[in-house]
Amino acid sequence: MSIDRVIAYLLRSWLLLALIFVFTPIIISFIFSFSPKHYPTLPLGGFSTGWYEKIATEATVLPAFINSIKAGVIVAVISTFIGFAAAYTDYRYRFFGKNFYLALALLPPTIPVLILGLVMLIYLSRISLVGELHSVVFAHVVYCIPFAMALIRLRLAQMNPDLESAAWNLGANSWRAMRDVILPFTLPSIFAALALTMAVSFDEYMIAFFTSGISETLPVRVLVFLGGRVSPRINAVGSVVFTISMALVILAQILLLRRRGGERAAA
Amino acid sequence: MIDGPKNRRAPKIDGYALFWGAPLALWQLAFFLAPLVFLVVMTFWTVKNFRLTADFDTVNWVSLFSKSYVIDTYFRTLWYGALAAIGCSVLAFPASYALAFKASPTIQRICIFMFITPFFTSYLVRIYTWQTVLYGNGALNVVFSYVGLGPFEFLNTLFGTLVGYLTLTLPLVILLQYFSMSNIDRNLIEAAHNLGCGRLRTVFMVIVPSAKTGIILAGTFAFILCFGDLVSPTFLGGGKPLTLSILIVDSVKQGNQWPRAAVVAVVMVLTLIVVAFTALYFAYRVKKPKT
Numbered sequence: 001m002s003i004d005r006v007i008a009y010l011l012r013s014w015l016l017l018a019l020i021f022v023f024t025p026i027i028i029s030f031i032f033s034f035s036p037k038h039y040p041t042l043p044l045g046g047f048s049t050g051w052y053e054k055i056a057t058e059a060t061v062l063p064a065f066i067n068s069i070k071a072g073v074i075v076a077v078i079s080t081f082i083g084f085a086a087a088y089t090d091y092r093y094r095f096f097g098k099n100f101y102l103a104l105a106l107l108p109p110t111i112p113v114l115i116l117g118l119v120m121l122i123y124l125s126r127i128s129l130v131g132e133l134h135s136v137v138f139a140h141v142v143y144c145i146p147f148a149m150a151l152i153r154l155r156l157a158q159m160n161p162d163l164e165s166a167a168w169n170l171g172a173n174s175w176r177a178m179r180d181v182i183l184p185f186t187l188p189s190i191f192a193a194l195a196l197t198m199a200v201s202f203d204e205y206m207i208a209f210f211t212s213g214i215s216e217t218l219p220v221r222v223l224v225f226l227g228g229r230v231s232p233r234i235n236a237v238g239s240v241v242f243t244i245s246m247a248l249v250i251l252a253q254i255l256l257l258r259r260r261g262g263e264r265a266a267a
Numbered sequence: 268m269i270d271g272p273k274n275r276r277a278p279k280i281d282g283y284a285l286f287w288g289a290p291l292a293l294w295q296l297a298f299f300l301a302p303l304v305f306l307v308v309m310t311f312w313t314v315k316n317f318r319l320t321a322d323f324d325t326v327n328w329v330s331l332f333s334k335s336y337v338i339d340t341y342f343r344t345l346w347y348g349a350l351a352a353i354g355c356s357v358l359a360f361p362a363s364y365a366l367a368f369k370a371s372p373t374i375q376r377i378c379i380f381m382f383i384t385p386f387f388t389s390y391l392v393r394i395y396t397w398q399t400v401l402y403g404n405g406a407l408n409v410v411f412s413y414v415g416l417g418p419f420e421f422l423n424t425l426f427g428t429l430v431g432y433l434t435l436t437l438p439l440v441i442l443l444q445y446f447s448m449s450n451i452d453r454n455l456i457e458a459a460h461n462l463g464c465g466r467l468r469t470v471f472m473v474i475v476p477s478a479k480t481g482i483i484l485a486g487t488f489a490f491i492l493c494f495g496d497l498v499s500p501t502f503l504g505g506g507k508p509l510t511l512s513i514l515i516v517d518s519v520k521q522g523n524q525w526p527r528a529a530v531v532a533v534v535m536v537l538t539l540i541v542v543a544f545t546a547l548y549f550a551y552r553v554k555k556p557k558t
Contacts, residue, residue: 007466008365008369011361011362011364011365011369012365012369012370014361014362014365015361015362015365015366015369015370015378017362018358018359018362018437018441019378019381019382021433021434021437022381022382022385022434022437022438023381023384023385024396024400025392025393025394025396025397025400025434026384026385026388026393026396028396028399028400028406029392029393029395029396032396032399081290082290082291082294083291085286085287085288085290085291086287086288086290086291088287089284089287089288089291092287093284093288095288101288101291101292104291104292104295104296104299104300105291105295107299108295108299110491110539110543111495111536111539112491112492112494112495112496112512112535112539113495114495114496114497114512114515114516115495115515115532115535115536118306118515118519118528118529118532119302119303119305119306119532120298120302122302122305122306122309122525122529123298123301123302123305123306124302126305138298139298141294141298142294142295142298142299145291145294145295149291174283175283199387203387203388203389203390205389205390205391206497219389219391222389222391222392222395223391226391226394226395226502232399234391234392234395235392235395235396237392238388238389238391238392238393238395238396241388241389241392242387242388242389242392245387245388246384246387248387249383249384249387
């Protein structure tokens with residue numbers, strides 16, 4: 001019995017170590033963002049909000065931040081709409097070439113972002129669409145659709161397929177059934193998809209680096225800082241971005257959970 | 268509308284169907300498939316006097332593959348990806364095993380949430396933080412100096428690159444392994460124990476085969492992510508020795524060698540496709556029972 005216990009402790013310690021490894025850079029970045037030193041190390045040597053003031057006043061950060069928000073919102077809306085439409089098509093229809101259709105929808109995240117960025121830059125520059133915020137949007141939507149589609153498709157899989165048929169039999173046409181049956185049922189996953197795709201777009205740096213040109217987004221700015229070697233501003237930027245992303249994720253969680261709770265109450 | 272229940276599976280293709288089906292097809296054809304096709308076309312273009320010229324010339328393919336450092340870089344990147352995938356899978360396994368079998372449901376839920384969190388932090392920021400932790404006077408060496416060790420050179424080494432790869436892949440691999448193991452029928456494990464199967468033997472004869480699909484898929488994802496990663500080898504590995512992703516960026520930076528970058532990119536995509544399909548084959552292969 002006791003050897004089982006020892007093994008269990010060892011395994012749990014390993015799990016703890018894995019958690020520590022994963023969270024070390026996240027927590028340290030947060031701590032170092034308040035360090036006054038240019039080369040932050042241990043001991044910290046004081047507390048300062050200097051790096052936050054620096055990024056707040058730096059001419060390149062705020063526009064990048066605004067670009068990121070703009071791109072994130074537009075990407076979220078477009079990719080969630082397309083993701084919903086594709087998920088619904090997959091749910092309801094069977095047609096020739098469906099596997100190809102699904103591959104088109106789900107493959108982009110398996111292509112390295114570096115290559116997606118390169119490909120988009122080459123392609124968009126040929127059709128003269130490169131170097132503006134909209135080129136980031138085109139590329140990010142491609143990358144975000146699978147996430148939105150997967151979330152909404154999972155929700156549709158929970159739906160009783162007879163519900164839609166019942167609406168049709170009661171005289172609703174397809175559009176009416178969509179509005180009164182499908183949309184209300186999938187609404188929480190639609191909001192979750194909006195938040196998730198916005199978070200993905202908000203964090204994505206490689207595609208944006210290639211396609212954004214002069215309209216750089218915030219992660220691209222971080223990449224530029226990183227290229228210029230040590231710059232604790234990254235910690236401050238990272239902490240701000242982390243807070244926003246987590247807020248979006250938690251919002252998505254709450255929306256999904258509240259819905260589930262509501263169902264339980266109704267049942 | 269009273270012609271009986273409709274056949275859900277074969278509705279007619281009308282305006283309604285097109286409205287929902289077409290956006291994805293149009294968008295991905297225009298901004299995903301067309302760019303990829305164009306990438307292949309671009310590999311046959313040439314650069315003359317720093318100007319890109321439409322052409323049909325295999326010069327980029329020939330010149331890249333005749334250089335030994337390109338071949339070396341290709342196999343090095345393959346090796347790094349394999350090392351990261353196998354290393355990460357091995358390191359992740361005890362953790363996901365502990366999570367699946369040695370943790371209460373509450374702990375499991377908390378840990379899942381914690382392993383999802385990194386997906387929403389910037390990978391760039393995490394790599395930058397590793398830089399500040401790993402460099403000569405960084406936090407890790409300070410900790411080592413307290414116990415009278417070091418300083419060690421972590422940055423600009425393979426070790427640094429691997430730390431970056433692990434940062435990128437560990438949460439995903441643990442989650443995928445965990446989900447595949449948490450679905451294993453506990454009776455199976457119980458049965459193995461009752462039949463006198465030892466602990467390690469149970470793990471390798473019962474649990475690993477049952478969770479095979481998830482374990483292989485997790486390793487494959489790790490390979491895909493690391494094989495194409497630019498950030499870790501550049502900022503933690505110091506950019507030397509080269510990987511394919513650094514080669515792409517260098518080709519673009521030095522003299523606008525877009526066609527060469529395109530060749531490298533096409534080779535990378537082809538490699539990933541081969542690896543992914545091989546992995547899928549092994550992940551979903553059903554072993555024929557021995558007779």
